[in-house]
Amino acid sequence: MNHNILYSFRRCPYAIRARWALLNTNQVVELREVELKNKPIELIQISKKATVPVLQTRLNKVIDESLEIMIWSIERSNMHELLGDNNNEKLEVIFSLIETNDKVFKYHLDRFKYASRFNFEESASHRAEAMKILLSLNNRLKVFSNEGKPLFLVDAKETLADWAIWPFVRQFRIADIKKFDQNHEIKHLRSWLNYFFTHEKYPIIMKKNEPWSKQNEPLFFGQ
Structure with a gap:
């Protein structure tokens, strides 16, 4: 895998704060919008909790706590x-x-x-x-x-x-x-x-996206 993947849900506050941190620390991820009533098997396979947000890094590390995703992104960007x-x-x-x-x-x-x-x-x-x-x-x-x-x-x-x-x-x-x-x-x-x-990045993190499917082109977030 050559990029980070974030499983997310637009309205979930935990997912919102993860997206906010990733975007404001310039961490690019493939954003996969999840239907909570029809979770993709790919999410279930990497996280027993299978609750958003879940980050799968390009090194195949899985982080399934929003706060840990935020800290991961802050530390990677050296925004101490x-x-x-x-x-x-x-x-x-x-x-x-x-x-x-x-x-x-x-x-x-x-x-x-x-x-x-x-x-x-x-x-x-x-x-x-x-x-x-x-x-x-x-x-x-x-x-x-x-x-x-x-x-x-x-x-x-x-x-x-x-x-x-x-x-x-x-x-x-x-x-x-x-x-x-x-x-x-x-x-x-x-x-x-x-x-x-009123932040310029608020519309970006709250943008509505179609539920992810393997058939769709990857949606990159943070570019």
């Missing part, structure tokens, strides 16, 4: 500033924020956004718990805003934390766009999210 410039204290904050997002926020997000799949009566309480986390992110950004610094989550500098978290905040917004956009309590977080929405 995204990992806190190898400062252990900053790195700890970065991964602490991501862990809260992945393990706590995502739990409440799913039970709020997809209430019909869980317990609809508990939807409001899950939204409230998710909002607590969003407010804590907003407060981090507020400090930097008051100091006239850029709106990024760690030390007012763009890091892996920003890249890993924004697709999930996007999912939260989609559940009730009007309510999110009119919430003054999270105005700094809304500005932070808008940075990604």
